[in-house]
Amino acid sequence: MKEFRDDIRRRAEGFGRDPDEIKVFFVILPLIADTIGHAQEMSEAWNARGGTNFEISMSHVEATQEIDRSQFDLDQQLPTGVSTNGHQSTLENTKGAWGDRTIREAASGGRTSSVPLIGMAESVADEMEAIMAEVGGDSFLIHNQSLSRTYTASIIDDLAPALKHQLLRDSQRDMG
Incomplete structure (x- = not known):
């Protein structure tokens, strides 16, 4: 630190x-x-x-990035054109960290x-x-x-x- x-x-x-x-x-x-x-x-x-509590993870992701992910198929990758008025650097980091995983896979594993x-x-x-x-x-x-x-x-x-x-x-x- x-x-x-x-x-x-x-x-x-x-x-x-x-x-x-x-x-x-x-x-x-x-x-x-x-x-x-x-x-x-x-x-x-x-x-x-572990990282298995999908609902809690998704709530955190949605709160910090101000993106309603209910508009997306959670079993697909995050669409490339997604933008935010929230934490933009967090969204960019999320996109990089999630890679090829689906929204559900990625949100279930994040901690x-x-x-x-x-x-x-x-x-x-x-x-x-x-x-x-x-x-x-x-x-x-x-x-x-x-x-x-x-x-x-x-x-x-x-x-x-x-x-x-x-x-x-x-x-x-x-x-x-």
């Missing part, structure tokens, strides 16, 4: 840009639970499903991965802080592992307050 951010900053400087104006956000997939054991069970269950952030909210917040201290990145983008209300609530109700508490703690420490 650090090498990636440093490379982006070098490239920006090479193009005459102020590297501090280029923000780098790392995609993470935190799994938050009330106990470490439960979080590990959730992670194992998620990994056991986003990140540095493992699995545990209770406070420990995950501490891990996130340690990563930023080491890497020097600007922040994180949380990529949800599922579209469930439970997962979203674990981020909003548990992780966000832990991060806020951490920020307040660090601010007080900096003030002396």
Whole structure:
């Protein structure tokens, strides 16, 4: 992660840009639970499903690329002339990664991965802080592992307050 951010900053400087104006956000997939054991069970269950959850994969693809794939035959390749008003680079990367596979095959096999952030909210917040201290990145983008209300609530109700508490703690420490 650090090498990636440093490379982006070098490239920006090479193009005459102020590297501090280029923000780098790392995609993470935190799994938050009330106990470490439960979080590990959730992670194992998620990994056991592999890339086979077609509906979740397709929802992510459609959300980021703003393309309604119901207009396509899912057992055919993605048509070559497809364009988007959404994440254009993501669509181009998708086209390259999917290659000759059908939409169904490709979407069933796609997974986003990140540095493992699995545990209770406070420990995950501490891990996130340690990563930023080491890497020097600007922040994180949380990529949800599922579209469930439970997962979203674990981020909003548990992780966000832990991060806020951490920020307040660090601010007080900096003030002396």
